[in-house]
Amino acid sequence: xxxxxxxxxDEAYDNYFGNFYKLPNKFKWMKEVFYSDxxxxxxxxxxxxxxxxxxxxxxFSEKWGLSIQERELSLxxxxxxxxxxxxxxxxxxADMMVPTxxxxxxxxIPTKLITVTxxxxxxxxxxxxx
Numbered sequence: 001x002x003x004x005x006x007x008x009x010d011e012a013y014d015n016y017f018g019n020f021y022k023l024p025n026k027f028k029w030m031k032e033v034f035y036s037d038x039x040x041x042x043x044x045x046x047x048x049x050x051x052x053x054x055x056x057x058x059x060f061s062e063k064w065g066l067s068i069q070e071r072e073l074s075l076x077x078x079x080x081x082x083x084x085x086x087x088x089x090x091x092x093x094a095d096m097m098v099p100t101x102x103x104x105x106x107x108x109i110p111t112k113l114i115t116v117t118x119x120x121x122x123x124x125x126x127x128x129x130x
Contacts, residue, residue, distance in 0.1 A: 001114055001116065001125065001127075002123070004125075005114065005116040005123045005125060008066075008116050008117075008118040008119075008121060009047075009051060009066065009068070009116060009118070011118060011119075012050075012054075012064055012065060012066035012118045013047055013050050013051075015064065015065075016045070016050060017044065020044045050064075051068060054066045054068050055068045055069075055070070065118055066116075066117070066118045067115070067116070067117040067118070068114070068115070068116050069114070069115045070112055070113070070114050070115075071112065071113050072111060072112055073110060073111055073112060075099050075100070075102065077113075078099075078109050078110070079099040079102055081109055081110060081126070082097075082102050082105070082107065082109045083097070085107050085109075086105070089107075108128050109128070110126030110127055110128050111127070111128055111129045112127040112128075112129050113125075113126055113127075114126070114127055
């Protein structure tokens with residue numbers, strides 16, 4: 001996740017956390033947080049739990065307005081990312097590269113697309129998974 005995406009996630013988490021506690025951000029380091037509504041005691045998700053819940057639970061994700069989607073890039077998509085890099089480095093020889101060469105070059109070509117959406121703002125980034 002890049003810096004801009006992390007800022008969106010932080011904003012969404014501040015909104016989520018603020019619905020339970022009116023505490024400054026410095027209290028988010030706690031290992032367990034609970035909230036009582038008078039009838040029940042509820043577990044409040046910490047940042048990592050919140051992110052995982054948004055990734056895996058569409059209903060929760062929709063409720064808090066944060067969508068985090070990750071997917072593996074196809075070989076063709078990776079080739080399309082690599083081709084301009086190859087052309088810059090190798091010039092006309094780059095046209096002889098084939099998609100299966102994507103992983104056999106000294107260049108680190110991303111393998112995953114991460115899309116974060118919050119408050120109608122979407123940021124996409126690529127990640128290299130080794």
